[in-house]
Amino acid sequence: MYILKFGGSSLATPERVKLVAKTIQEHLKKDAVISVFSAFGGVTNDLLLMAELAAREDLSYKEILEKNEKRHLEAVRELIPVTAQSGILSQVKNQFNRLETLYEGVYLLNELSDKTRHVVSGFGEILSSLIIAEYFKSLGLDSLFTDTRELIVCKNNNEKVLVNYQATNRNITEFFSENKADFYIVPGFVAKNDHGVPSTLGRGGSDFTAAIIAGALDLDKVLIYTDVNGMFTANPNLVPQAYSLKNISYEEAMELSHFGAKVLYPPTLQPLLDKNIEIHIRNTFEPDHPGTVISKSSKKNFRWVTGITHIDAIKLLNIEGSGMVGIPGFSKRFFEILFQEHINVVLITQASSEHSICIAVKADEAEKAKEALDEAFEAEIAFKKIKPVEIEENVSIVALVGDRMKSHHGLSGKMFSALGNNNINIRAIAQGSSERNISAVIAKKDVTKALNTLHEQFFEVPSKELNLFITGVGNVGSKLLDQLKKQENYLLEKLRLKVRVLAVSNSRKMYFDEDGIDLENWEKALIEGETADKKEFFKRVKEFNLRNSIFVDNTASSEISNWYKEYLANSISVVTCNKIACADAYENYANLQNLAREYGASFLYETNVGAGLPIIDTLQNLIASGDQIRKIQAVLSGSLNFVFNNYDASSPFYKVVETAMKEGYTEPDPKIDLSGVDVARKILILARESGLELELEDIERDNFLSEESLNSETNEKFFELLEKGESEFKKMYEDAASSDSELKYVAQLENGKAKVGLQKVGEQHPFANLSGSDNIVLFFTDRYPEQPLIVKGAGAGADVTASGIFADIIRIGKK
Missing domain, CATH: 3.40.50.720 (NAD(P)-binding Rossmann-like Domain)
Structure with a gap:
C-alpha cells in the first residue's frame, strides 16, 4: 500500500488537481493508495486571517469568506460533471455556512480562543478532500473518504502537538482492517482531542498526518508531493545554485526542517524513526524526478556538509552581569522561567566566564520573555548585580547541517572565515555536541549573502x-x-x-x-x-x-x-x-x-x-620581501612619451598632441598630461608605496608650457596657445637633437624627495629609444644598487589600461 501526501501548492488550481489525479492513478496501477490532502493553496491562511479580523470586529472577513466560497464552488464546477454536482455543492455550502456561524460568534464575542482557531483552520482540508473525492468518483474511481478527525487523537499545548499514539494507532488499524478499499482519501492536518473536540496537528500538519498513518500501518515509505524537487542544499529562492539532495538522514532532515526548510514539517519524523520508514519528497509537477529520500542513514552523501539553512523570525535576548558569576542555579532559574511561559529557546550560548547568557527565541515571544525574566530577576537588577534583559532585533540564524561534519576537521573555521571575508559579522555561535549543526546568528540583511557565500564554499565546484x-x-x-x-x-x-x-x-x-x-x-x-x-x-x-x-x-x-x-x-x-x-x-x-x-x-x-604594467605590484613585492628602495627613475607618461617620440619639428606640436588625444593617450583634458600633474601624481603614488608621507605640492615640477596655456579654460583655447608657441617647441627639439639626445619627461624619487620635468636623454640611457607610448621604471634598491630592476612596456591606451584593471579584478578573485 502507498501513502501519498499532496500539499497546498499541488492543489492550488483545478488544473493542478487534475495533474495530481494522474500521479495517483499511476500508483493505483501497482497497489492500493492512501492519499492525504492539504487545503487548496492559501486557504488555511485565509481561514485564520478571517478569525483574526472577526475578533477585531472587522467585517472585511465576510469578503474573504465570500471569495473562498466562490473559489471552492468554481473548483467543483470545473472538476465535476454538471450531472454529479448537486450533492457536493450542497456539502460545500453547508461547510461554509458552518464557518460563517463560527466567525459571527467570534465577531459578536470579540474573542478568539485557541479552540475556535483550531476548529476554523481545519475546514480547508475537509473541503478540498470532499471535492477531490467527488472528482475521483466522476473519473470512475471509487474512493473511500476517511475523516481523520475520527482517527487521530491529539492535544495542543501552546502550538506544541502531543499525539496520543496508543489511541490513534488503535483507531487507524481498526479502521483500515474493517474498511477495505483500493483508494482512501484522507484530509490532512485535522484531528480531535481526548474530549472529541476538533483540533489540528499544527501548520504543515498534513505531512504529520501521512507519517502517523504510515507508522500505525507499518508501511514501507511515505511519499510527500510538493512543488520542488525534494530538499535542497539551500533555499533555491535565495541561492540560485542550490540543488536537490538525493539522500539525507532523519536527523539531518530534522535539523534542516527545524531551521526553516519548508518542505518538511519537523514532527513528521517522530512516528517513522523507530520503524525505519522512509520519506520520499517528490515534485508534483516533475513526477519523474527522484527527489529526496529521507532514511536512517545518509552514507550515500559524499559531502561533509549536507545543507545550509536559516531562520528569520527570531530575536536575541541577552542577560549579563557580575551577579551571575559563580552563582549555582542561575541558569536553572533562567530557563525555568522561559519554560513556565511556554517559550521555546531556539539557540543558546553562554560565556565560559558565566558573565552572560544569550538565547534566540521566536520574534513574537521576545517581549514576553523579557518581561518574565526582568520580573523574576527584579531584585538582582535593582541591586545592579545583573542588567535588564536586552533584546536584539533584525537578526537571523544560519546553520550548516550534516551527519559527517563531526568526522571532518576545520569546518567551523571555513564557515567563519568565509563569512568574515565578506564582512558578515557573527553575533552568536552554537554547536551541538553531536556536531551535526553549526549555527551562527548574523544580521538579517546579510542572510542572502551569507547563504550564497557558504554554498559557494561548501557545495559548488571550487569557483x-x-x-x-x-x-x-x-x-x-x-x-x-x-x-x-x-x-x-x-x-x-x-x-x-x-x-x-x-x-x-x-x-x-x-x-x-x-x-x-x-x-x-x-x-x-x-x-x-x-x-x-x-x-x-x-x-x-x-x-x-x-x-x-x-x-x-x-x-x-x-x-x-x-x-x-x-x-x-x-x-x-x-x-x-x-x-x-x-x-x-x-x-x-x-x-x-x-x-x-x-x-x-x-x-x-x-x-x-x-x-597595464606591474609597476606598483613590483614595488610592493620588493618592500614586502624586505628590500629597501634607494632611487626610482621613470618615464611615466605614455601620452608625453608618445608626443615627444612623434614630434620632430616637421609637423606642429599641437597637431601631435591632437593625435595623442584622439587615440586615447591623454586624459580628456590634455593639460593634465602636458602640465606634468599626471606624472607628479604617479611619482607621488610610488613614493607613498615606498613608505614616504609626501603631498602633491612636495613634488618639484619643471613646466615646459607657458602659464597662459596651462591656465586656459577650454581645449580649443589650449590648442590655440600651443600653436602660437610652436617656435619654443621647435627650439627645444633642435637643442636636444644637436647633442644626439631625446626629450623625455622624467620622474625621479631619491633621498625622500621627488621631482618631474623634461630632460635630454643620451643614446645609451635606458630611457632612450622608447617607442610609442611606452613607460619605463628603474628601481634602484639594496638588492639592485648598480643595475636597476627595470619594468618597461606600453604605459597608455585604452586596451592596456583595461587589461590592468582586469588583472586587478583577477587578483581579488584569487584571494
Whole structure:
C-alpha cells in the first residue's frame, strides 16, 4: 500500500488537481493508495486571517469568506460533471455556512480562543478532500473518504502537538482492517482531542498526518508531493545554485526542517524513526524526478556538509552581569522561567566566564520573555548585580547541517572565515555536541549573502563569483567590458571565476540588473537606464549586499573618488585607474588603506602608474620581501612619451598632441598630461608605496608650457596657445637633437624627495629609444644598487589600461 501526501501548492488550481489525479492513478496501477490532502493553496491562511479580523470586529472577513466560497464552488464546477454536482455543492455550502456561524460568534464575542482557531483552520482540508473525492468518483474511481478527525487523537499545548499514539494507532488499524478499499482519501492536518473536540496537528500538519498513518500501518515509505524537487542544499529562492539532495538522514532532515526548510514539517519524523520508514519528497509537477529520500542513514552523501539553512523570525535576548558569576542555579532559574511561559529557546550560548547568557527565541515571544525574566530577576537588577534583559532585533540564524561534519576537521573555521571575508559579522555561535549543526546568528540583511557565500564554499565546484559595479564606460570601460565578455569562459574553466557585471554607469545614465547584464547588449541597456546619480549608485550596490562585490572606477573624476571610502567601509572592494584618490592628501590616502584592511576589502590601483604594467605590484613585492628602495627613475607618461617620440619639428606640436588625444593617450583634458600633474601624481603614488608621507605640492615640477596655456579654460583655447608657441617647441627639439639626445619627461624619487620635468636623454640611457607610448621604471634598491630592476612596456591606451584593471579584478578573485 502507498501513502501519498499532496500539499497546498499541488492543489492550488483545478488544473493542478487534475495533474495530481494522474500521479495517483499511476500508483493505483501497482497497489492500493492512501492519499492525504492539504487545503487548496492559501486557504488555511485565509481561514485564520478571517478569525483574526472577526475578533477585531472587522467585517472585511465576510469578503474573504465570500471569495473562498466562490473559489471552492468554481473548483467543483470545473472538476465535476454538471450531472454529479448537486450533492457536493450542497456539502460545500453547508461547510461554509458552518464557518460563517463560527466567525459571527467570534465577531459578536470579540474573542478568539485557541479552540475556535483550531476548529476554523481545519475546514480547508475537509473541503478540498470532499471535492477531490467527488472528482475521483466522476473519473470512475471509487474512493473511500476517511475523516481523520475520527482517527487521530491529539492535544495542543501552546502550538506544541502531543499525539496520543496508543489511541490513534488503535483507531487507524481498526479502521483500515474493517474498511477495505483500493483508494482512501484522507484530509490532512485535522484531528480531535481526548474530549472529541476538533483540533489540528499544527501548520504543515498534513505531512504529520501521512507519517502517523504510515507508522500505525507499518508501511514501507511515505511519499510527500510538493512543488520542488525534494530538499535542497539551500533555499533555491535565495541561492540560485542550490540543488536537490538525493539522500539525507532523519536527523539531518530534522535539523534542516527545524531551521526553516519548508518542505518538511519537523514532527513528521517522530512516528517513522523507530520503524525505519522512509520519506520520499517528490515534485508534483516533475513526477519523474527522484527527489529526496529521507532514511536512517545518509552514507550515500559524499559531502561533509549536507545543507545550509536559516531562520528569520527570531530575536536575541541577552542577560549579563557580575551577579551571575559563580552563582549555582542561575541558569536553572533562567530557563525555568522561559519554560513556565511556554517559550521555546531556539539557540543558546553562554560565556565560559558565566558573565552572560544569550538565547534566540521566536520574534513574537521576545517581549514576553523579557518581561518574565526582568520580573523574576527584579531584585538582582535593582541591586545592579545583573542588567535588564536586552533584546536584539533584525537578526537571523544560519546553520550548516550534516551527519559527517563531526568526522571532518576545520569546518567551523571555513564557515567563519568565509563569512568574515565578506564582512558578515557573527553575533552568536552554537554547536551541538553531536556536531551535526553549526549555527551562527548574523544580521538579517546579510542572510542572502551569507547563504550564497557558504554554498559557494561548501557545495559548488571550487569557483568564486565576483560581482562588478562599473562606472565609466568610455574608452577604457568599454574595452574592459569587451575583455570580460571575451574571457568569460576562460575565467570560469581555467581560473574558476564567475564574473558578473551587475551595473554600468556613465555621467548621464546608470543601469542595474541583479541577474547580471548581458555584455553583448550593455550599451542598449544603458541608454534605457535611469539618470546617473553617484549617491543612488552606491546605495543600490550596498542594498544588493552581494558577496565579493567590486566597485570599478574607470573615470578621472574627483567626485567619484570621494566615494571610495564609503564602498570600502561596507566591504566592497575598489579597483580604479583614477589617480586622484591615491594622489589626494596623504591623510585620505592612508585612510583608504586602513579602511580596506579594517573591512576586509581590496583597494587596487595598479593602473594608476603605467596602465597595464606591474609597476606598483613590483614595488610592493620588493618592500614586502624586505628590500629597501634607494632611487626610482621613470618615464611615466605614455601620452608625453608618445608626443615627444612623434614630434620632430616637421609637423606642429599641437597637431601631435591632437593625435595623442584622439587615440586615447591623454586624459580628456590634455593639460593634465602636458602640465606634468599626471606624472607628479604617479611619482607621488610610488613614493607613498615606498613608505614616504609626501603631498602633491612636495613634488618639484619643471613646466615646459607657458602659464597662459596651462591656465586656459577650454581645449580649443589650449590648442590655440600651443600653436602660437610652436617656435619654443621647435627650439627645444633642435637643442636636444644637436647633442644626439631625446626629450623625455622624467620622474625621479631619491633621498625622500621627488621631482618631474623634461630632460635630454643620451643614446645609451635606458630611457632612450622608447617607442610609442611606452613607460619605463628603474628601481634602484639594496638588492639592485648598480643595475636597476627595470619594468618597461606600453604605459597608455585604452586596451592596456583595461587589461590592468582586469588583472586587478583577477587578483581579488584569487584571494
